[in-house]
Amino acid sequence: MTKLISRDSGLEQVRIPIHSDIDIVSARHAGRSLAEQVGFSSSELTLIATAISELARNIIEYAKFGEVTLEIVNNGSVNGVRITASDTGPGISNIEMAVRGGYSTSGGLGLGLAGVRHIMDNFDLQSAPGSGTCVTVTKWKL
Amino acid sequence: MAVPILKQSNYLIATIQAALTDQDFVQLRDALVEKVGRFRSRGVIVDVTALDVLDSFASRTLRDLAYMIRLRGAHTVIVGIQPDVAFAMVQLGITLADVSTALDLEEGLAFLDSVDSEQARA
Numbered sequence: 001m002t003k004l005i006s007r008d009s010g011l012e013q014v015r016i017p018i019h020s021d022i023d024i025v026s027a028r029h030a031g032r033s034l035a036e037q038v039g040f041s042s043s044e045l046t047l048i049a050t051a052i053s054e055l056a057r058n059i060i061e062y063a064k065f066g067e068v069t070l071e072i073v074n075n076g077s078v079n080g081v082r083i084t085a086s087d088t089g090p091g092i093s094n095i096e097m098a099v100r101g102g103y104s105t106s107g108g109l110g111l112g113l114a115g116v117r118h119i120m121d122n123f124d125l126q127s128a129p130g131s132g133t134c135v136t137v138t139k140w141k142l
Numbered sequence: 143m144a145v146p147i148l149k150q151s152n153y154l155i156a157t158i159q160a161a162l163t164d165q166d167f168v169q170l171r172d173a174l175v176e177k178v179g180r181f182r183s184r185g186v187i188v189d190v191t192a193l194d195v196l197d198s199f200a201s202r203t204l205r206d207l208a209y210m211i212r213l214r215g216a217h218t219v220i221v222g223i224q225p226d227v228a229f230a231m232v233q234l235g236i237t238l239a240d241v242s243t244a245l246d247l248e249e250g251l252a253f254l255d256s257v258d259s260e261q262a263r264a
């Protein structure tokens with residue numbers, strides 16, 4: 001289920017509730033088409049879709065449900081795509097380890113957060129045990 | 143979205159046709175592991191040409207699939223990883239070490255044939 005909100009700036013924002021693994025696929029597709037509007041190259045589109053996939057899956061895997069917000073942003077001179085993945089799940093107790101990579105509490109590859117940080121331009125992670133997680137990442141169309 | 147699995151002589155060919163959910167990936171893995179025994183297949187090809195994303199979960203499931211098939215005595219080849227997807231996998235730090243890959247279905251079949259004849263000689 002996708003909701004499209006046009007804001008005053010004319011830039012678009014899409015909010016996708018993440019409740020099951022099907023929503024991961026929807027979020028990926030929505031992100032790809034939003035990023036297309038910004039003019040990203042096909043390999044950049046794939047990087048953005050991959051980042052959305054990793055963040056949305058973490059929501060399902062660790063928090064059960066949450067939300068992914070996708071938006072076109074502008075910093076004055078360039079456009080970009082911002083992905084915000086938020087949940088009210090268990091939070092991350094060791095943020096440093098989780099972001100460094102190779103660390104997983106679920107037997108995964110531990111490449112999600114580290115990989116997303118590597119492929120996006122800006123990376124921000126807010127989390128505390130018991131109070132959920134919010135990851136905000138941006139890629140600029142340079 | 144079930145992935146069709148075709149039996150072609152000693153091989154099984156699974157052609158992914160659209161984006162898969164995590165559940166679909168796990169089902170594909172289990173179906174191939176089961177069918178390799180049922181059809182006494184010597185090789186498995188998973189064609190991922192249609193996939194626009196191979197993230198860490200999909201990659202891990204493909205890797206597990208290849209290991210499980212190997213334990214069942216057959217070989218797996220992943221074919222059709224697109225250039226953009228390969229680039230994203232490298233950027234993400236994903237490795238498919240120990241998993242055979244080939245450019246496309248034709249190359250994948252040629253690879254399985256060569257593995258088969260090598261084993262026949264040994």
Ligand SMILES: Nc1ncnc2c1ncn2[C@@H]1O[C@H](COP(=O)(O)OP(=O)(O)O)[C@@H](O)[C@H]1O
Nearest residue numbers: 058062091098104105108109110111112113133
């Ligand atoms: N949304 C989240 N809520 C709680 N913990 C999370 C979340 N996202 C990531 N984590 C924690 O960070 C670790 C690393 O995540 P990630 O890099 O995606 O690797 P993986 O998912 O393969 O373990 C996870 O194992 C988990 O402990």
Ligand SMILES: [Mg+2]
Nearest residue numbers: 054058108112
């Ligand atoms: Mg993860």
